[in-house]
Amino acid sequence: xxxxxxxxxxxxAALGKAILHTVTQSHMIETQEDxxxxxxETDRGVREQVRFYDTRGxxxxxxxxxxxxxxxxxxxxxxxxxxxxxxxxxELLKKEIDKSKDKKEVTIVVLGNKCDLQExxxxxxxxxxxxxxxxxxxxWEVSVADRRTLIEPFIYLASKMTQPxxxxxxxxxxxxxxxxxxxx
Numbered sequence: 001x002x003x004x005x006x007x008x009x010x011x012x013a014a015l016g017k018a019i020l021h022t023v024t025q026s027h028m029i030e031t032q033e034d035x036x037x038x039x040x041e042t043d044r045g046v047r048e049q050v051r052f053y054d055t056r057g058x059x060x061x062x063x064x065x066x067x068x069x070x071x072x073x074x075x076x077x078x079x080x081x082x083x084x085x086x087x088x089x090x091e092l093l094k095k096e097i098d099k100s101k102d103k104k105e106v107t108i109v110v111l112g113n114k115c116d117l118q119e120x121x122x123x124x125x126x127x128x129x130x131x132x133x134x135x136x137x138x139x140w141e142v143s144v145a146d147r148r149t150l151i152e153p154f155i156y157l158a159s160k161m162t163q164p165x166x167x168x169x170x171x172x173x174x175x176x177x178x179x180x181x182x183x184x
Contacts, residue, residue, distance in 0.1 A: 035051060035052070035054070036051070036052040036054070038050050040154050040155065041155065042158045042159040042162055043156075044159065048158045048162045050158055073106060075108045076109055077093055077110045077137075079110070080112070081115055081121050081123050082114050082120040082122050084122050094135055094137070107157055109137060109153050111141075111150075111153060112125075112128060112140070113144060114144075116143040116146065140152065140153045
């Protein structure tokens with residue numbers, strides 16, 4: 001059995017849901033409590049099962065439930081390019097994830113939605129990219145109105161979360177010294 005990857009989409013009201021409905025339009029089935037299961041093709045040409053957990057619109061001051069951190073393989077943080085407040089919320093969520101992920105390797109991408117509404121832009125593109133680079137996360141500006149803008153970020157996510165593990169769990173540079181015992 002293939003393990004489904006778990007992806008948390010903590011976003012402000014309506015932003016995450018709009019993206020999930022657009023991305024998963026023909027490949028997703030909505031289940032109870034805003035959990036979606038979809039199949040995404042990776043850059044290796046393999047389709048991987050991904051579970052999307054939508055937090056249903058986090059409000060200011062509301063933190064992610066702590067149990068979310070232990071069972072999540074990746075995060076999609078969504079802000080609106082026409083709202084500085086939503087970008088600030090993404091910055092806070094990223095800090096919260098960093099604090100709580102227990103050294104577990106997780107993939108995080110940031111999506112700036114509504115990039116097609118240039119005249120209403122309030123979040124500077126270059127400033128957002130600079131922040132993302134400093135946080136070591138990938139950031140894409142997307143538009144729910146143009147589904148094609150959403151393909152690359154989700155292929156990247158599925159590919160990163162399902163990267164094959166290296167063949168050896170032991171570093172090659174360490175050699176066992178002494179009697180050959182593994183105790184030491």
